[in-house]
Amino acid sequence: xxxxxxxxxxxxxxxxxxxxxxxxxxxxxxxxxxxxxxxxxxxxxxxxxxxxxxxxxxxxxxxxxxxxxxxxxxxxxxxxxxxxxxxxxxxxxxxxxxxxxxxxxxxxxxxxxxxxxxxxxxxxxxxxxxxxxxxxxxxxxxxxxxxxxxxxxxxxxxxxxxxxxxxxxxxxxxxxxxxxxxxxxxxxxxxxxxxxxxxxxxxxxxxxxxxxxxxxxxxxxxxxxxxxxxxxxxxxxxxxxxxxxxxxxxx
Amino acid sequence: xxxxxxxxxxxxxxxxxxxxxxxxxxxxxxxxxxxxxxxxxxxxxxxxxxxxxxxxxxxxxxxxxxxxxxxxxxxxxxxxxxxxxxxxxxxxxxxxxxxxxxxxxxxxxxxxxxxxxxxxxxxxxxxxxxxxxxxxxxxxxxxxxxxxxxxxxxxxxxxxxxxxxxxxxxxxxxxxxxxxxxxxxxxxxxxxxxxxxxxxxxxxxxxxxxxxxxxxxxxxxxxxxxxxxxxxxxxxxxxxxxxxxxxxxxx
DNA sequence: GGCCGACAAATTGTATACAGTGAATACAAT
DNA sequence: ATTGTATTCACTGTATACAATTTGTCGGCC
Numbered sequence: 316x317x318x319x320x321x322x323x324x325x326x327x328x329x330x331x332x333x334x335x336x337x338x339x340x341x342x343x344x345x346x347x348x349x350x351x352x353x354x355x356x357x358x359x360x361x362x363x364x365x366x367x368x369x370x371x372x373x374x375x376x377x378x379x380x381x382x383x384x385x386x387x388x389x390x391x392x393x394x395x396x397x398x399x400x401x402x403x404x405x406x407x408x409x410x411x412x413x414x415x416x417x418x419x420x421x422x423x424x425x426x427x428x429x430x431x432x433x434x435x436x437x438x439x440x441x442x443x444x445x446x447x448x449x450x451x452x453x454x455x456x457x458x459x460x461x462x463x464x465x466x467x468x469x470x471x472x473x474x475x476x477x478x479x480x481x482x483x484x485x486x487x488x489x490x491x492x493x494x495x496x497x498x499x500x501x502x503x504x505x506x507x508x509x510x511x512x513x514x515x516x517x518x519x520x521x522x523x524x525x526x527x528x529x530x531x532x533x534x535x536x537x538x539x540x541x542x543x544x545x546x547x548x549x550x551x552x553x554x555x556x557x558x559x560x561x562x563x564x565x566x
Numbered sequence: 567x568x569x570x571x572x573x574x575x576x577x578x579x580x581x582x583x584x585x586x587x588x589x590x591x592x593x594x595x596x597x598x599x600x601x602x603x604x605x606x607x608x609x610x611x612x613x614x615x616x617x618x619x620x621x622x623x624x625x626x627x628x629x630x631x632x633x634x635x636x637x638x639x640x641x642x643x644x645x646x647x648x649x650x651x652x653x654x655x656x657x658x659x660x661x662x663x664x665x666x667x668x669x670x671x672x673x674x675x676x677x678x679x680x681x682x683x684x685x686x687x688x689x690x691x692x693x694x695x696x697x698x699x700x701x702x703x704x705x706x707x708x709x710x711x712x713x714x715x716x717x718x719x720x721x722x723x724x725x726x727x728x729x730x731x732x733x734x735x736x737x738x739x740x741x742x743x744x745x746x747x748x749x750x751x752x753x754x755x756x757x758x759x760x761x762x763x764x765x766x767x768x769x770x771x772x773x774x775x776x777x778x779x780x781x782x783x784x785x786x787x788x789x790x791x792x793x794x795x796x797x798x799x800x801x802x803x804x805x806x807x808x809x810x811x812x813x814x815x816x817x
Numbered sequence: 818g819g820c821c822g823a824c825a826a827a828t829t830g831t832a833t834a835c836a837g838t839g840a841a842t843a844c845a846a847t
Numbered sequence: 848a849t850t851g852t853a854t855t856c857a858c859t860g861t862a863t864a865c866a867a868t869t870t871g872t873c874g875g876c877c
Binding site: 351352353386387388389390393408409410 | 862
């Protein structure tokens, strides 16, 4: 009935003028940015999804994003295509893109695969790690120990920890497979590490994994890594169950 | 306008003129193609790599591909970006892209991960398969049996077989992870199914997998699938060892 | 009142122009 | 001859204009 005068159905999820100004401050010509606008767009969109500024299920169009980020459609298009191939966005041929949304079943599927891959990475790492890698892991552990109640610091540390193990496994296909799964983590919302008890338990498991790696105990590393993934899923599930978040039924 | 013969200059490591003509016949105005040029470009490049018309290690530029396929740089660029994210091409920021090449170690890594994922898919399928899926698998088996010496028919059947199992596993993340690994298969060169004995053994294993699935014997399905992957790697390795090793053709 | 076709709006798909980057090359100075 | 510097060149990164396509809406017709 109401004639569509504007193209802003997803208005509430789009950052407005304030954010726009903040972002497009990137335009300094002399700065050695070295990142293409497409990469910037990709990261911005991903971040906005992770932080909930763009809601899951929202409808995105190239021009909206382009004007939001203050660039032309070309790099935005490239970024959206990339996010589509990652699975974060769902392409609709002439109608824009939808931000994918995951339900509890999807989450279970994700963790089932992680439970397959991450223990394998830990085991491979245990067989290949050299002194340098073990030292790097220990350094992360120490930093984690000091940041257990500081999620903002803990989250990148956690990522580094898993990256080192993955790199140490020296299997590009394992890395690719895990990356394909991790790509959808921004859709899960807040990190588990915001939860203090979970962070402590996760840190203890990290320590156990490094201990096993240092002893070249691949079996133990694999087992602890599997437990680590399981624990992560449990925390997710209890957090969802405990909070008031309910699945919205609207299509 | 869309003239089909454009300036075909500076074709260095490109397919020859025959291929060029064959491809650019795509511009029929009435055809309900429904595929974007970017998708066409993506498929053409992938196919050319798989068939060896574009050598691994070759240097590709957007303009070369664009003039080869008779389209503008925009869809070509999109396709190349996609192939880069798949890992088939290696991007060099302002200098084009290289066709990735895999050595024996890479191949071992790939099969190590497949040995992790495909058995899991078979097991999940064994737990979830309904009559329809089992019938579909049996139909494929029958067709395979008739085409054991016809690789051109066998190859798509093989893909369908694995696709059905994967879909039946009903885990989008497992699918994504396997897809990430499979994406680099075009770099491996000729299919194992060109080898008669291998094709027969693979068919027997397929049959054993379906039998296990039908009996809901997840453990057995998993074991046979693992053996299937191992056998595939062995064939690859012996073929490489036996045939002319053309590793260092060019730097 | 409901169905059907044409028109209009919105959005993507594609082409192309132009600017920026980094390597190769030519040239001058030592 | 060698090295340092300027120029050129091929290529990508980005913006923008235009074509194609889908969908929703409005009017007419049964």
